Every structure is written in structure tokens, then in C-alpha cells.
Amino acid sequence: MHIFITGASGVIGSHTLRYILGQGHTVTATDIVPLPKDLELPPGSIFVEVDCTDFRAVENAMLQKPCDGVIHLGAIANPRVGSSQCLTRAHITRTVHNVNVTASYNVMRTAADQGIKRIVQASSVNATGLLYSHDSRRKFEELPLTEQSPAHPEDPYNLWSCLALDAAARACLLGLTANESSFLHGHEAFYILHDNLTFGKACREIAEGFYDDATKNGVDPDTVTAKELVQLYYPGTKLREGWWTEGNERRGFYDTSKAKKMLGWYHEK
Numbered sequence: 001m002h003i004f005i006t007g008a009s010g011v012i013g014s015h016t017l018r019y020i021l022g023q024g025h026t027v028t029a030t031d032i033v034p035l036p037k038d039l040e041l042p043p044g045s046i047f048v049e050v051d052c053t054d055f056r057a058v059e060n061a062m063l064q065k066p067c068d069g070v071i072h073l074g075a076i077a078n079p080r081v082g083s084s085q086c087l088t089r090a091h092i093t094r095t096v097h098n099v100n101v102t103a104s105y106n107v108m109r110t111a112a113d114q115g116i117k118r119i120v121q122a123s124s125v126n127a128t129g130l131l132y133s134h135d136s137r138r139k140f141e142e143l144p145l146t147e148q149s150p151a152h153p154e155d156p157y158n159l160w161s162c163l164a165l166d167a168a169a170r171a172c173l174l175g176l177t178a179n180e181s182s183f184l185h186g187h188e189a190f191y192i193l194h195d196n197l198t199f200g201k202a203c204r205e206i207a208e209g210f211y212d213d214a215t216k217n218g219v220d221p222d223t224v225t226a227k228e229l230v231q232l233y234y235p236g237t238k239l240r241e242g243w244w245t246e247g248n249e250r251r252g253f254y255d256t257s258k259a260k261k262m263l264g265w266y267h268e269k
């Protein structure tokens with residue numbers, strides 16, 4: 001297959017690119033900055049400098065070679081730090097929102113217009129309102145979190161995560177299926193998390209408002225159970241029955257089983 005990938009020079013993008021090439025596929029790799037120096041593209045693959053907020057640039061790049069799929073990773077990934085696209089610190093919130101939402105829409109919409117039916121859009125678990133939400137307003141209707149958990153976005157990054165995940169995907173699916181009598185295609189959302197996020201770090205993140213010292217409240221992150229953490233920090237939160245069973249007391253706060261069902265991906269520990 002020939003895959004169009006944005007954010008190819010970034011952390012996830014460069015790993016993804018190496019993986020795709022290793023599988024024998026070719027790519028149109030794009031970013032606003034060059035690829036890492038050690039990443040050489042084989043014949044049949046190209047790099048195009050594309051700012052995804054420029055829809056003409058996205059379209060021109062996507063038309064250079066017929067693409068079978070699109071992976072969209074080009075975004076301002078850290079709304080606390082921003083990027084060179086933010087003119088000043090004061091502009092970060094608006095720039096993060098405008099760049100990320102516009103880029104997602106441009107890429108998904110162009111892919112839909114090209115009839116490309118395989119689209120991967122990176123979002124974030126923060127769509128639920130985790131990191132970047134105000135500590136006092138962080139809440140969970142039920143744990144573990146699933147892709148259906150209600151979102152409480154209150155910052156530009158989380159807002160984009162929700163929009164990218166759902167609204168833009170729906171809009172572009174409409175584009176893909178406009179001439180068909182019924183909706184033949186759907187979109188799926190699922191969590192993929194690095195295993196060190198499933199309990200250790202995630203527990204501390206959820207429980208400690210992400211940044212406080214885990215030991216501050218006498219919590220030993222190596223032995224504490226998930227239920228104890230919830231009782232300590234988010235008392236009253238509904239816990240899904242059958243999730244934290246005997247022998248499984250330190251299971252994570254994110255249900256990633258959909259990724260296993262769809263991709264065969266699962267945490268090894």
C-alpha cells in the first residue's frame with residue numbers, strides 16, 4: 001500500500017514511518033520540519049513539506065501519488081509548550097486549537113474527497129478531560145475509562161481531541177458515503193496506551209492530579225490497589241463490576257480491550 005502520513009518527523013510519526021516501511025509499504029511522508037536525519041526513504045517513497053493547516057498544500061501532496069490510506073499525526077502535541085506556530089505564549093491556546101482542528105479537518109476531508117477509506121487520526125486520552133483539565137473539575141462518571149466515557153474538554157487540546165475523534169470523523173465519513181445508499185463504513189475509537197501508563201504512571205496521574213508527589217498522601221505506588229486510589233482521590237466514582245477482580249487489583253484505569261479486538265494489540269503486562 002501507499003500511505004500518506006502527516007507529522008512523520010515527530011515522535012510517533014517517525015516510529016510509525018519506520019514500521020510501515022519495514023512492512024514493505026511506501027509512503028508520502030509529510031511534516032513542517034524535515035525527517036530525522038537517520039530516516040532514509042526507499043525508492044517509491046517521498047517526503048513533502050506540508051503545513052496541514054493549508055488545505056491546498058495537503059491536497060497537492062496527497063495528489064502526488066495515489067494513496068491507499070492516511071495516518072494523521074501532524075499536530076501541536078503539547079499544549080503547555082506549544083510550538084513555533086504560536087507567536088507568543090499568550091497565543092498558545094488559540095493556536096493549538098486552530099492548528100489542530102484545522103489540520104485534522106483538512107487531512108480527513110481531503111482523504112474523503114480522494115475516496116481514501118482507511119484513515120487513522122491520532123487523538124488523545126485527554127479527550128476525556130484528564131491532563132490539562134482544572135484539578136478541581138476533573139471527574140469520572142465511571143472507571144475504567146472507555147472510548148464511550150463522557151468527555152469534559154475545557155482546554156484547546158482536549159477540545160481538539162474530541163473534535164478530531166468524533167465530529168471531524170463523522171463529517172468526513174459523510175463525505176465518503178455521500179453517494180451510497182447507506183452508511184457502509186463506520187469509524188472506531190479505541191485506546192492504545194504504552195504499558196507503563198496502564199497502572200503505575202496512570203494511577204499516579206489520575207490519582208495525583210498528574211503532577212503531585214505520589215507519596216504525599218502515604219500512597220505507595222508499587223503496592224496500592226486501584227480501588228484504594230479511587231476511594232482516596234475520587235470517592236464515589238462508580239467502578240465497573242468485574243474489572244478489578246481478585247488477583248487483578250492493580251489493573252489499569254483505561255479499558256484497551258477494543259484495541260485488542262480490532263488490532264490484536266494488548267498490554268503484555
Ligand SMILES: NC(=O)c1ccc[n+]([C@@H]2O[C@H](COP(=O)([O-])OP(=O)(O)OC[C@H]3O[C@@H](n4cnc5c(N)ncnc54)[C@H](O)[C@@H]3O)[C@@H](O)[C@H]2O)c1
Binds near residue numbers: 032074099124
Ligand atoms: N506522544 C504521546 O504520548 C501522545 C499521546 C496522545 C496523543 N498523541 C497525539 O499523537 C500525535 C503525534 O504526537 P507526537 O507525540 O508524535 O508529537 P510530536 O510533536 O513529536 O509530533 C507532531 C509532529 O507534527 C508536526 N506538526 C505540527 N504542526 C503541524 C502542522 N501545522 N502541519 C503539519 N505538521 C505539523 C510537528 O512538526 C511534529 O513533527 C499528535 O496528534 C498528538 O496529539 C500523542
